[in-house]
Amino acid sequence: MVAELGNFALILALIMAVVQGTIPLIGAHTRSAAWIAVARPAANAQFAFVALAFAALTYSFVVSDFSVLTVANNSHTLKPLLYKITGVWGNHEGSLLLWILILTLFGASVAWFGTNLPPGLRARVLAVQALIGVGFLSFILLTSNPFERILEAPFEGNGLNPLLQDPGLAFHPPLLYLGYVGFSMAFSFAVAALIEGRVDPAWARWVRPWTLAAWTFLTAGIVLGSWWAYYELGWGGFWFWDPVENASFMPWLAGTALLHSAVVVERRDTLKSWTILLAILTFSLSLLGTFIVRSGILTSVHAFATDPERGYFILGFLVLVIGGSLILYAVRAPALKSGGVFAPISREGALVLNNLLLATATATVLLGTLYPLLLDLFTGKKVSVGAPFFEATFFPIMAPLLAAAVIGPMLSWKRGDLMGALQRLRVAFFVSAGIALAVWAFVSGGTWLSTLGIALGAWLVAGSFASLAERIKLLRAPLADSLRRAIHLPRAAWGMTLAHTGLGIFLLGGTVMLTWQTEATQVMRPGDVVSVAGYDLTFQGVGNIPGPNYMAERALFSVSRDGEVVTNLLPEKRAYVSSGMPTTEAGIKATWAGDLYAVIGDADGKGGWATRFFFKPFVHWMWIGASVMVLGGVVSLTDRRHRVGAPERRREPAAGPAPRMAGE
Amino acid sequence: MTRKRQRMIFVVTGLISLGVATGLVLLALGDNLVFFHGPSEVVSEDFPPQRRFRLGGLVEEGSLQRNDDGLTVEFVVTDLVHVVPVTFTGILPDLFREGQGVVAEGRLGTDGIFVATDVLAKHDETYIPADVVAALKAAGQWQGD
Numbered sequence: 188m189v190a191e192l193g194n195f196a197l198i199l200a201l202i203m204a205v206v207q208g209t210i211p212l213i214g215a216h217t218r219s220a221a222w223i224a225v226a227r228p229a230a231n232a233q234f235a236f237v238a239l240a241f242a243a244l245t246y247s248f249v250v251s252d253f254s255v256l257t258v259a260n261n262s263h264t265l266k267p268l269l270y271k272i273t274g275v276w277g278n279h280e281g282s283l284l285l286w287i288l289i290l291t292l293f294g295a296s297v298a299w300f301g302t303n304l305p306p307g308l309r310a311r312v313l314a315v316q317a318l319i320g321v322g323f324l325s326f327i328l329l330t331s332n333p334f335e336r337i338l339e340a341p342f343e344g345n346g347l348n349p350l351l352q353d354p355g356l357a358f359h360p361p362l363l364y365l366g367y368v369g370f371s372m373a374f375s376f377a378v379a380a381l382i383e384g385r386v387d388p389a390w391a392r393w394v395r396p397w398t399l400a401a402w403t404f405l406t407a408g409i410v411l412g413s414w415w416a417y418y419e420l421g422w423g424g425f426w427f428w429d430p431v432e433n434a435s436f437m438p439w440l441a442g443t444a445l446l447h448s449a450v451v452v453e454r455r456d457t458l459k460s461w462t463i464l465l466a467i468l469t470f471s472l473s474l475l476g477t478f479i480v481r482s483g484i485l486t487s488v489h490a491f492a493t494d495p496e497r498g499y500f501i502l503g504f505l506v507l508v509i510g511g512s513l514i515l516y517a518v519r520a521p522a523l524k525s526g527g528v529f530a531p532i533s534r535e536g537a538l539v540l541n542n543l544l545l546a547t548a549t550a551t552v553l554l555g556t557l558y559p560l561l562l563d564l565f566t567g568k569k570v571s572v573g574a575p576f577f578e579a580t581f582f583p584i585m586a587p588l589l590a591a592a593v594i595g596p597m598l599s600w601k602r603g604d605l606m607g608a609l610q611r612l613r614v615a616f617f618v619s620a621g622i623a624l625a626v627w628a629f630v631s632g633g634t635w636l637s638t639l640g641i642a643l644g645a646w647l648v649a650g651s652f653a654s655l656a657e658r659i660k661l662l663r664a665p666l667a668d669s670l671r672r673a674i675h676l677p678r679a680a681w682g683m684t685l686a687h688t689g690l691g692i693f694l695l696g697g698t699v700m701l702t703w704q705t706e707a708t709q710v711m712r713p714g715d716v717v718s719v720a721g722y723d724l725t726f727q728g729v730g731n732i733p734g735p736n737y738m739a740e741r742a743l744f745s746v747s748r749d750g751e752v753v754t755n756l757l758p759e760k761r762a763y764v765s766s767g768m769p770t771t772e773a774g775i776k777a778t779w780a781g782d783l784y785a786v787i788g789d790a791d792g793k794g795g796w797a798t799r800f801f802f803k804p805f806v807h808w809m810w811i812g813a814s815v816m817v818l819g820g821v822v823s824l825t826d827r828r829h830r831v832g833a834p835e836r837r838r839e840p841a842a843g844p845a846p847r848m849a850g851e
Numbered sequence: 852m853t854r855k856r857q858r859m860i861f862v863v864t865g866l867i868s869l870g871v872a873t874g875l876v877l878l879a880l881g882d883n884l885v886f887f888h889g890p891s892e893v894v895s896e897d898f899p900p901q902r903r904f905r906l907g908g909l910v911e912e913g914s915l916q917r918n919d920d921g922l923t924v925e926f927v928v929t930d931l932v933h934v935v936p937v938t939f940t941g942i943l944p945d946l947f948r949e950g951q952g953v954v955a956e957g958r959l960g961t962d963g964i965f966v967a968t969d970v971l972a973k974h975d976e977t978y979i980p981a982d983v984v985a986a987l988k989a990a991g992q993w994q995g996d
Contacts, residue, residue, distance in 0.1 A: 421945075528853065531860050543865060547872045554876060569887035569985065571905055572880075579879035584872060708941055710921030760945070769945040788942035791921035797942050 190255050193243025194334040200236035200291070201324040203229055207294075207317035211310035215382075223306050226313040227298040233320060234295035241275075241288045244333050248275050254340035257281060257333045263346035263765045265736040273357035274347045279481065279497070280333035282360055286477070287323050289361075289368040293397075294320065297372070304393065311379035312372075319371055322504045330497045346765025349737065355415035359408055363435055366405025367473040370442055372397035374470035377463045378512055381519040386459040391452035394466065396824060398449060402442045403820030409435050410813040421758075421771035421786040423706070423801045425809070428577040433556040434476030437549050441469040444545035447538050455535055455600060457526030461542070464516060471509040472549070478505055479556070533603040537595030544588040551580040589643045589694070592687055593650030597657075615653040619645035632703055640698030647691025651684045682823025689815030696808025700781070705802045710795040720802030722783055723747050724756070729787070729796060737761040739772070742787040742796065746776065756785040782806045885956060889986025890933040893959065906935060906965050907954045907983040915949055928953060928965070931992035935959075939967040952983040 207229035214222025244257070248271050253259040261278040262271060270277075276285040294316040301309045327333070350356070376394045380386045412435070417425040426432060445465045451458040478501040529535040555572045562570050593615065597608035609616075623642035627633055656662070658680065659672040707719050711726040718724075727743040739759040746753045756774035763770070774785040781804035788797030887905045892898060906928055914927035923940045926949075937955055947953060947970060955967035987993040 525854075528857050531857075531864075539861065540864070543868050547868050551872055551876055558880070571885045571887060573883065573885055575883040576879045579883065580872070580875040583875055584868075708922060771945055786942065789917075791917055793921070795921050797922055799942050 189243045189246050190252065190334040190336065193240040193247075194332065196236045196239040196243065197324065197328055197332075197334070200233050200240065200287075201321065201328060203233040203236060204317045204320040204324055207233060208314050208321050212314040212382075215307045215310045215314075218307070220306070223310040226310040229317070230291070230294045230298040230313050233317065234291040237284075237288050237291045237324075240334075241284055244281060244284060245272060245275050247334075248272065248281075251344065252340075253342070253344050254336055255333075256335045256337050259337060259341055259344045261347050262344040263736065264343060265764060266347060266352070267735055269354070269357065270347060270352045273351075276360050277347050277351045280327070280331045282364075283323070283327050283331055283481070284333050285361060286364055286368060287320065287327065289364050290316070290320055290323065290371055293369060293372050297375075301393075308379055308383060308390075311382055312375045315375040315378045316371060319375070319508070322508070326497075326500050326504065330500055344765070346736075346763065349761065349763040349766070349768050349770045350419065352736075353415060353419055355411055355419065359412045359415060361408075362404050362411060363408030366401050366403075366408050366442075367435070367438060367476060369397065369401025369404055370438060370445075370466075370470045370473050372401065373445060373466040374512070377466035378515065380463060381512075381515050384519055384522055386452065386463065386523055388453050388456050391449045391462070394462075395446070395449045395453060398442060398445050398466075398469075399820055399824055402439070402446055403817055403824065405435070405439050405442060406813065406820065407817045409439060410810070410817070414810060417806075418773055418775055419770075421773045423704075423773075423784055423786075423799075423803065428555075428574045430556050431480050433552050433577075434479040437552055437556070438469055438472040438476055440545050440549040440552065441465060441472050444542045444549070445469050447541045447545075451535050451538050455527060455529070457529070457535065458539070459525065460516075460520040460523045463520060463523070465542070465546075467509075467512045467516060471505075471512075472553075474501070474505050474508060478502055527601070529600070530602040532598065532605045534595060534598045534600045536603070537591055537598055540591055541588060541595065544584055544591075548581055548584045548588075551584065552577065555580070586639065586643060589647060589690070592690070593646055593654070596654050596683065596687075611657060612650055612653055615646065615649035618649045619643075630703075634702065637698050637702040640694060640702075644691045644693075644695035644698060647694065648688050651687040651691065655680075655684045678826035679823045682819045682821075682826065685819030685822055686816045687819075689812045689817075689819055691812070692815060693809050693812030696805045696810075696812055699805035700803050700809065703804050706800070708797070708799045710791055711798045712795045717798070717800060719783070719800045720781075720804075721748055722753065722802070724785065724800060726796070726798065729790075732759070734761065736765065737763045740787070742774075742785075742798070744774065744785055744798075746783065756783065758785045758787045760787055777807060780804055887954075887986075889983075889989055890928055890930045890935045891986075891990050893935050893965070894933045894963075898959075901958065903956065903958055905954055905956045905971075906937065906967070907952070907986050908935075909983070909987070910947070910949045910951060910953050912949050928955065930986050930990035932990040935965050936963070937965045937967050939970055941970075943970055954983065 207226060210222050211226035211229075214220075214225065244255075246252075247255045247258050248262055249268070251258065251262055251264045251271070253262075257278055257280045261281070262274050266274065274281075276282040294313060297304075297309065297312055297316070301312075304312075373394050376390065376397070380390055412432075413425040416427070417423070445462065448458050448462045448465055452462045478498060481498060481501055555576050558572050559570050562568050593612065594605070594608055597603075597611060598605070619642050622645045623638050626641050627638045655673075655676075658676060659669045661669050664672075705720050707717055709717060711717065713726055713728040716723050716725045724744045724746050727745055729740050729742045732739045732741045739761045741757055741759045744756040744758075746756055754776045756776055758774035759772040761770045761772060762768070771786055776783040781802060784801040784803055786799045788799065790796050885903055885905055887907060888898075890906070890908050893906065908928040908930045911927040911929045911934060914925075916925045917923075918925070922942075923938060924943060925936065925938045927934045927936050929935075937957075939955065939957075954971045955965065956969040956971065957965055957967035959965050984993060
């Protein structure tokens, strides 16, 4: 009954989306206020119906209604409640429904908060948003209905992939989707602006907070995923350059570029058509990512619930959306008035450089990700492009970007003084160079690459601090005065400082971890001792521990340093009741210097166990750095200028847009 | 600064960064491509030796053996027509099982034994790597679909 209700709600949502995608668009064109006014209630209704459907599916999961196919395939009565709920999006159908829920949520928030948007623009934005919804709602209803029934309901479900039964991964997809789908707002605004033929600073003031919010969620989602990979998969890594990871990383790179170019549109009223293009490309990469993940077309280690047949539908939709919006762009963009000119050495110039490098980096990641597919298509050869390719192409492009990220904010708009900026950054320069040289001189095992990584990381941290210190006149004015300035500094400036600092901390952590990590793999018998990075790990044995829906073999290692007991590490191998599938739980002890990481493998049948230890120095710097970046995004969002709904548009005719395009 | 000059500067820097990126990509592709081969290809006469590649297929039932050191394992990868023996030192991924799909990366020794440096993990039990499916299809042994 509940499932039928959900199914019905989905159909109503689709009808609502069709209405919302057409009537307001026509209304905005013919300037019919009544037709324009359809947009807001339609957006609300569409969201309400999808939310109802989502609630219905969640209910089916919670009560373990195995007559619903999706529930039977992906749930189990023994699962803890949290994982029954998160299991809703741990499968193809449910995760697609979550995708749509978030899409309609963003649409509805334009209806809620966009009260002072010109009605014509708002109607067009909502219409474009609804058209994306039409695509995905028909996809889910035609090919992946989550409410499909089975005639003979089984007594027990198949269970959720145990790897997904983890708090880190439970919240990874919603965050990731909030990011992915959040870029749909920038896309809808871009297409609406192209239809209107006008982009002004007020437009950018609208697009920026949405992009920023999406970027913040996406950053958090990616980091949560890679943190999960680090502690759950037991291989000690955190990033594999796998197609599915790249699928989320490409929109992140393009979104980061969009974030920066929107600043130029907002502040300087220039770079407009490039920003529109970036908005289209960013969301296209999100769609491409969805296609890669959902279709399983690329060989990936993350193959959760994929289905190639359904991939064709998304592929068709992808072609339609990207092709359509790019054609619209080609036709309309030349008519966009370009704004003021600026010298290459200027804040705008630095932001253009940022965009150029980020776009190039995105292109190399895209190429590396799709290359195996293209090669297979044209030559039939099977090939994989792994980490070495991405490391060899991505990092050389990023290095100048990171160096420039500190200098850019020190330049003034329009025409900057590079020498002056460098002059003011000399302390930061000597501090970071000093740190890098000291590490190179006194710590063995480093390479020129690690020295560069440390120098760039320290440069980002020290340079961001220097630029902040200058803005609040630290040490040059009385402390109380500096404090007052710090409080009154725009939140966006704080956000930028935090985000750049966080990136620096992340880079420092990553560099140190990758350069100086140590590893030991061996077979141990109870009583054996292995030393890793100054810690002595004594193997005490393995015991069987029952969990709520699994049996675990848990090893006990007592860890001591210089004869003093530090802690116990308890890595596990779990076998899940429902599927018998084994998983590894790493035992991790976080210390100030880094993580001590233990994994247990198979028994050798003669009383010994394969064991593996890592010492990962500074690894927490990566998580802290990424969190600081997310914090930067959040702080920037609270800026008065960016607060959703706050910006005032320039004076505007009461109803409908004022077309300013040549030839109209 | 005229608009024309500004555009020129954009175009030139754009071309430079594209050029550098293209160079990097070509350089990296030449060195870092890892080809995928099924057992039938590997045992054929004209198989180029000494290159790093990924071997995919099924782990033959009953072929898994553990050496005395407890860490080195030997198993046989098959596409149900030809077989390639594999040796690997380290901890096997959780989902490694006899009779199931596997992808291993490494080099083929002169003795015909594939020395794997990585055995790739997968995250889902029912999942068979697409490449393995293709290798089985190529050998005419695919039973799915």
